[in-house]
Amino acid sequence: MRFEYRNIVVAIDGSEASKKAFQKAIDIVKRNYAHLIIAHVVNFRAFAFAESFDSTISEQTEEYAEYLLDTYVAEAQEAGIQNISRCLEYGSPKVKIARDIAMEFQADLIICGATGMNTIERFLIGSVSESITRYATCDVLVVR
Numbered sequence: 209m210r211f212e213y214r215n216i217v218v219a220i221d222g223s224e225a226s227k228k229a230f231q232k233a234i235d236i237v238k239r240n241y242a243h244l245i246i247a248h249v250v251n252f253r254a255f256a257f258a259e260s261f262d263s264t265i266s267e268q269t270e271e272y273a274e275y276l277l278d279t280y281v282a283e284a285q286e287a288g289i290q291n292i293s294r295c296l297e298y299g300s301p302k303v304k305i306a307r308d309i310a311m312e313f314q315a316d317l318i319i320c321g322a323t324g325m326n327t328i329e330r331f332l333i334g335s336v337s338e339s340i341t342r343y344a345t346c347d348v349l350v351v352r
Contacts, residue, residue, distance in 0.1 A: 217245040217315045219305050222276055225321025229351040230280055233319045234287045243291045245313045246280045248273050249301040302339035310344055319349045
């Protein structure tokens with residue numbers, strides 16, 4: 209009996225690693241005729257200090273998140289994928305992806321890049337991908 213993934217979450221953040229993860233997700237979704245969930249989590253903690261100097265940062269961040277999701281959805285559609293959901297959440301990517309988003313969409317696979325946008329946070333408190341592999345209840349593919 210062959211196992212097939214049905215609901216695949218791909219975490220994107222605009223980094224080169226997440227682009228590679230997205231490309232891998234496209235291939236796996238096509239092979240499995242699966243539902244693709246493109247997820248982006250806006251981490252307000254990452255720019256809370258900067259917002260005290262520029263009040264438009266949160267608005268710019270939300271606009272960028274929408275643009276990022278729109279771009280990836282369009283790319284997935286161009287690749288021939290029809291069953292696509294977009295997910296925009298706010299909070300800690302470490303918690304939201306592994307627990308909340310995966311549960312909401314009944315994910316059986318999460319795909320993420322090995323390194324993301326926030327190098328300083330990774331150095332101080334650990335990477336998002338490491339946290340996802342630790343706390344997810346489904347399979348996780350970390351793409352290098």
